[in-house]
Amino acid sequence: MADIKVPVFSESVSEGTLLAWHKKPGDAVKRGEVLAEIETDKVVLEVTALQDGVLVSTAKNEGDTVLSEEVLGVVGDAGSAPAPAATQEAVSGPIANEVSAGGTATQPDSAAAGASAGNEATRRDDLSPAVRKVVVENGLNPAQIPATGPKGNITKADALGAVGQQAAPAQTAQAPAQPVTPAAVIPAGARPEQRVPMTRIRQRISERLKDVQNTAALLTTFNEVNMQPAMDLRKKYQDQFVAKHGVKLGFMSLFVRAATEALKAFPVINASVEGKDIIYHGFYDIGIAVASDRGLVVPILRDTDQMSLAAIEKAIGGYAQKAKAGKLTLEDMSGGTFSITNGGTFGSMMSTPIINAPQSAILGMHNIIERPIAQNGQVVIAPMMYIALSYDHRIIDGKEAVQFLVMIKNLLEDPARMLLEL
Structure with a gap:
């Protein structure tokens, strides 16, 4: 077993944010392969594997604040791989049926779609850290985002635009109908907004x-x-x-x-x-x-x-x-x-x-x-x-x-x- 640790920060950097995991528990890893990315207030640092094996577990989630040399997870040999987790369908199926009988059915399909999009974003190595973060957090499918980058790559603006298009129908459907006085006419059409936290x-x-x-x-x-x-x-x-x-x-x-x-x-x-x-x-x-x-x-x-x-x-x-x-x-x-x-x-x-x-x-x-x-x-x-x-x-x-x-x-x-x- 070997701990995956946050790189040593310089004296001017006190903490960082776990920007993305490139592997999930159970995935095979090779020595020197990038496992995760950490954003500080100056640069994005790559965390690499120190040995061949599998990612046994993770101690931090994407978006968490991390400190210098803090443990992020564990890499072990193939025999120490975690048991496969139950699928979303197996876990939610009976519960969903029971809840449905009570009148509040769940929608596992959207969660599964979001997880699938997140996995797709994690596997693609042509996404910048900033783009990958927007894609994963909003459950976007990179294959469905129009790319305008100079080399056909997806820019952060492309990803945020896809988020806005995704949010527009939902906001239109949820907007309650209210009487409007002639002095306060609201322009027709969707007016989506997106609140995105500043990066470090x-x-x-x-x-x-x-x-x-x-x-x-x-x-x-x-x-x-x-x-x-x-x-x-x-x-x-x-x-x-x-x-x-x-x-x-x-x-x-x-x-x-x-x-x-x-x-x-x-x-x-x-x-x-x-x-x-x-x-x-x-x-x-x-x-x-x-x-x-x-x-x-x-x-x-x-x-x-x-x-x-x-x-x-x-x-x-x-x-x-x-x-x-x-x-x-x-x-x-x-x-x-x-x-x-x-x-x-x-x-x-x-x-x-x-x-x-x-x-x-x-x-x-x-x-x-x-x-x-x-x-x-x-x-x-x-x-x-x-x-x-x-x-x-x-x-x-x-x-x-x-x-x-x-x-x-x-x-x-x-x-x-x-x-x-x-």
């Missing part, structure tokens, strides 16, 4: 963002960048870059490099506040905001001053894949001295990003739009991007923030300066 990660995001607003003196300064030189550079060397490095040259690596050079020139923007002290960091760890089904996550690129453009692109691509699969670790997102977020990938033209405490500044990238500008006394059409720097005015003055953003603008409009370190 979403709760933590909310707390951190609100804490920043309550603590830091936030201010945002803007500028614009003519992206034509960067686009020309990428077009000219893209094929050679891909052939040599096996990854495409994107704009993000250029922004990371430009931000790193600007942080060297303005150290206070790479600093953080601790009590009444300012901590100046002698390294450059830049967080890259990545969207996932569970919310916005910010994995960290370490020592960006020592990374090539190819290394930056590979690292960002790897983090994006891990974020989509829910595989980011606490180490991936710990630390960071500065952050970059790109709302332009979703079509944002301008925004005021919120800093990621305890960092003191964040750079916001936006959509590239062709528009007329004055260049050498002539009006020309150029691909322009608005950029924004939100910063903590407690330690960063407006002059430094503006000069920092101007330096990034100048480097991106003349990318050779970054390579020549001018």
Whole structure:
């Protein structure tokens, strides 16, 4: 026998939520196979089997709060498998008949359907933890949910939409008919609502963002960048870059490099506040905001001053894949001295990003739009991007923030300066 234990949490994590079981008592398991998933306020952790055998029992249910190293269940050899439980029909049949005679018949078919849907969701490995949780809790059948994900996968929005469609007929049938005065006409048709508790990660995001607003003196300064030189550079060397490095040259690596050079020139923007002290960091760890089904996550690129453009692109691509699969670790997102977020990938033209405490500044990238500008006394059409720097005015003055953003603008409009370190 071997206990299944909650992984050891980091010092900043006190508890988690058992998000899903991938096995049920009696199922065979293999060493290293994922048995359950636990959501903390930062990441989703996988609990794996330490030996071959069967899942003998579980001590926690999905949705339960769990602590570091708490026992979740037991794995034993094949001979220790629990006896098969009585089927729903065998247990409920006689009772259902007896109750029916009394005038209050039960409906086992819906329970069996819900259990079947839950088993189907558990067996499928293409569902994210967030989607699986919605499917299991609401007894949905994944095969009947229209998928709109980029790879034909079911998104959380798809699952919640299926819940709303499922609830609409029931709410319409249950709504009592009441007289309505002409001054309070209710629109015709179903008006479903769905109350869904925040995940731990979403709760933590909310707390951190609100804490920043309550603590830091936030201010945002803007500028614009003519992206034509960067686009020309990428077009000219893209094929050679891909052939040599096996990854495409994107704009993000250029922004990371430009931000790193600007942080060297303005150290206070790479600093953080601790009590009444300012901590100046002698390294450059830049967080890259990545969207996932569970919310916005910010994995960290370490020592960006020592990374090539190819290394930056590979690292960002790897983090994006891990974020989509829910595989980011606490180490991936710990630390960071500065952050970059790109709302332009979703079509944002301008925004005021919120800093990621305890960092003191964040750079916001936006959509590239062709528009007329004055260049050498002539009006020309150029691909322009608005950029924004939100910063903590407690330690960063407006002059430094503006000069920092101007330096990034100048480097991106003349990318050779970054390579020549001018």
